[in-house]
Amino acid sequence: MEQKKSQQSDEDIAALVQAGDVDFFGVLIHRYKEKMIRYARKFLSDNEDISDIIQEIFIKAYTNIQSFDINRKFSSWLYRIAHNELVNALKKRKKNTLPLFDLDTFLPYSIKDDSFSQDIDSQDTQKMINKCLDQLEPKYREPIILYYLEDLSYKEIAEVMRIPISTVGIRIKRAKEKMKFIFKKLGYRL
Amino acid sequence: MNNQQEKNFIAEKVLDKIKSGEVKMKSRAYFVLRAVLLILGILVLTFFLIYFISFIIFSLRASGALFLPKFGFSGMKILFNALPWLLILIAATLIISLEIFAKRFTFVYRRPIIYSLLVIIIIVAAGSFLIDKTGFHPNLFRKAQERRLPAIGIIYRDFGAPRIGNAHHGVIFEVIKSGFKIETPCGEELTIIISSKTHFPLKADIKKGDVVVVLGKRSDGAVQAIDIRKVNKGRFFRR
Incomplete structure (x- = not known):
């Protein structure tokens, strides 16, 4: 039984929960709790707050699971719930949060010409991200976390943040430029 | 509480809430x-x-x-x-x-x-x-x-046909010596007075039933026309 559970995809398990097999929701919690904690830690520092928010994320996921389309990725759907919870938490704490409207979601951008990113990708990106992340605005911080630390694709990040795919690309590009600048200011060499 | 304990605690708490019925799935x-x-x-x-x-x-x-x-x-x-x-x-x-x-x-x-x-x-x-x-x-x-x-x-x-400054829109229902009379879409009657200073490119063609827009100052029911243009007839006029 346990082996069967571990072989099933998130979407299959979500379908079982939708069908009323509540126990399977525990499998989804175990698969994602670590990722959710890691994700929340990039925005909040208080452990108690994080614990409450993670609980709230999974509770929201359970109450709304019938709205999940099993033909889409469960991870993007769950990160979307987490994104909303974190935005609300940041608002409550009056911290720098995501803008309601941003000009970079208005116009299309070409994200093909990204020679700069190749330059940085070849470096120790993880090291740089960890050093500079706190100094980035949330609108740049979030796509960087989702792309480099959580391994989500541009399309999945667009689903989570509900922004155009080209905007994800441009924000990651700008975030890397900003990080490169911060990194140099801190005295590190690329 | 160490990290692993914390993670298990979160999972247990959520599952307890679900199993106790405190948290319900929306249909x-x-x-x-x-x-x-x-x-x-x-x-x-x-x-x-x-x-x-x-x-x-x-x-x-x-x-x-x-x-x-x-x-x-x-x-x-x-x-x-x-x-x-x-x-x-x-x-x-x-x-x-x-x-x-x-x-x-x-x-x-x-x-x-x-x-x-x-x-x-x-x-x-x-x-x-x-x-x-x-x-x-x-x-x-x-x-x-x-x-x-x-x-x-x-x-x-x-708001259907508001009056706008010195512009007057209407259908001609009578041509008189000094100009003509128009009825606005609101049913108001105005006398348009043409003088030598009036700019009116198609003056000779003017006839009853034509629709015009007139620029000019209004005083009581008369307008001293400065400029007049014939326009397409809309569906606003009763005449």
Whole structure:
């Protein structure tokens, strides 16, 4: 039984929960709790707050699971719930949060010409991200976390943040430029 | 509490809440109903927006404002001042609301806002253009004038054909020695006085039934015409 559970995809398990097999929701919690904690830690520092928010994320996921389309990725759907919870938490704490409207979601951008990113990708990106992340605005911080630390694709990040795919690309590009600048200011060499 | 304990604690707490019934799953019907309401809301908003913008176009045409560019720069200036800015602001707010509603759909938010905004504007403009081609608003306007349109009749009477500064729009019902007499879309009669200073390119063609826009100062029921242009007859006039 346990082996069967571990072989099933998130979407299959979500379908079982939708069908009323509540126990399977525990499998989804175990698969994602670590990722959710890691994700929340990039925005909040208080452990108690994080614990409450993670609980709230999974509770929201359970109450709304019938709205999940099993033909889409469960991870993007769950990160979307987490994104909303974190935005609300940041608002409550009056911290720098995501803008309601941003000009970079208005116009299309070409994200093909990204020679700069190749330059940085070849470096120790993880090291740089960890050093500079706190100094980035949330609108740049979030796509960087989702792309480099959580391994989500541009399309999945667009689903989570509900922004155009080209905007994800441009924000990651700008975030890397900003990080490169911060990194140099801190005295590190690329 | 160490990290592993903390993670287990979170999982246990959530599962306890679910199993105790403290947290309940919302039914699929709830989400289907919500989606249906969202689609209905978008449709209602779209139809209302089409009605609203076609009403603005009608109002501009009935007041004669839409013909003012024929008078050149001075006409454009009057038009700018005569534009129903409040109605335009409401229309813009409705378009933004429609965009916000539409952004709940994946195929909308995945693309830059400019695309969905353009699609909304094209749909609304095409719908308004089609309504403008029918006698929909002129019929309602006429009914409102005859007090046969309850509820929204007041909107047509107050905003249907507003007076705009020194521009006067009407159908000629009598040609007199000093000029001619017109009836405005609201049924008001005005005497247009032509002098040597009046600019009137098609003076010789003037006849009863022609529709004109006149620029000039109004005093009582008479207008000292500065400039006159013949325009297409709309569906606003009873004569």
